[in-house]
Amino acid sequence: MTNVKDFFDKFPTDDACLDHLMETRYGKEFECPNCKRNAKFYRLKKQPVYLCQWCGWHIHPMAGTIFQDSHTPLQKWFYAIYLFTTTRHGVAAKEVQRQISVTYKTAWRMCHQIRQYMAEVDGDDALGGTVEVDETYVGGIKKGFGRGKGVYMTNKTVVFGMVERNGDVMTRVVPNAQKKTLYPIIKENVKQFSKIMSDDSRSYDNISKGPKGYIHQSVDHTHKEYVRGNAHINSIEGFWSQLKRSIKGTHIHVSKRHMPKYLGEFEFRYNMRSTPYLMFDRLLKAF
Numbered sequence: 023m024t025n026v027k028d029f030f031d032k033f034p035t036d037d038a039c040l041d042h043l044m045e046t047r048y049g050k051e052f053e054c055p056n057c058k059r060n061a062k063f064y065r066l067k068k069q070p071v072y073l074c075q076w077c078g079w080h081i082h083p084m085a086g087t088i089f090q091d092s093h094t095p096l097q098k099w100f101y102a103i104y105l106f107t108t109t110r111h112g113v114a115a116k117e118v119q120r121q122i123s124v125t126y127k128t129a130w131r132m133c134h135q136i137r138q139y140m141a142e143v144d145g146d147d148a149l150g151g152t153v154e155v156d157e158t159y160v161g162g163i164k165k166g167f168g169r170g171k172g173v174y175m176t177n178k179t180v181v182f183g184m185v186e187r188n189g190d191v192m193t194r195v196v197p198n199a200q201k202k203t204l205y206p207i208i209k210e211n212v213k214q215f216s217k218i219m220s221d222d223s224r225s226y227d228n229i230s231k232g233p234k235g236y237i238h239q240s241v242d243h244t245h246k247e248y249v250r251g252n253a254h255i256n257s258i259e260g261f262w263s264q265l266k267r268s269i270k271g272t273h274i275h276v277s278k279r280h281m282p283k284y285l286g287e288f289e290f291r292y293n294m295r296s297t298p299y300l301m302f303d304r305l306l307k308a309f
């Protein structure tokens with residue numbers, strides 16, 4: 023599905039969406055949980071239920087999904103998810119409201135559920151190889167904001183990020199960028215003997231001295247050194263700039279409380295960047 027026409031060709035009705043959900047979650051034929059025979063399942067008319075061809079056992083493909091208790095038709099849900107998987111900049115609730123004609127409140131709730139779900143599906147596998155680490159300040163309103171000391175940035179959310187080069191990104195909202203905050207997160211999520219790349223922030227001092235056997239290299243941003251051989255943090259900085267541009271352009275402001283969900287959304291998209299066409303079904307399958 024590369025454009026809107028493809029979407030509506032594939033999902034012309036709520037029924038087509040339900041069939042797709044059923045097939046993505048369960049397959050075309052599978053062992054019936056009741057009679058244990060290999061069975062095809064047939065849709066029960068006018069109900070979101072499929073029946074075993076042999077014993078009539080019921081399968082509800084919407085059970086356990088974000089669609090289950092929603093009054094919003096499935097095609098609208100699919101379209102909203104489609105928007106989330108085809109943008110680079112995230113999706114504003116206003117956009118969803120306009121595109122699928124639901125109230126702002128409904129659109130807002132849908133967006134948050136999709137975001138939260140993307141974060142859950144993304145998961146957090148440990149990182150290894152060469153891992154770039156960095157902290158940044160996101161959101162908030164520019165007021166007395168200066169580079170450097172975190173105490174002046176109480177209206178900004180401090181985010182710590184780690185990215186495996188050519189691999190996945192992982193982020194955390196943190197209370198501050200101090201070593202005692204960041205180091206345990208690194209130890210928990212980065213495999214031993216990994217190479218860690220950072221800037222010259224003091225928070226990463228002595229990181230190679232711990233029991234994990236990390237090899238640490240840093241670039242001296244203070245003195246405008248950005249690359250030295252293989253040492254740089256361009257990947258994580260690329261992720262930050264994409265994230266910040268998107269939040270600014272699409273959402274204007276994201277509060278600290280909601281930040282983890284937005285981060286999860288961007289992580290999911292970043293981690294699926296080499297196979298973006300799989301995003302949609304990956305989300306449906308994971309319920």
Ligand SMILES: [Zn+2]
Pocket residue numbers: 054055056057058059061074075076077078079
């Ligand atoms: Zn059966």
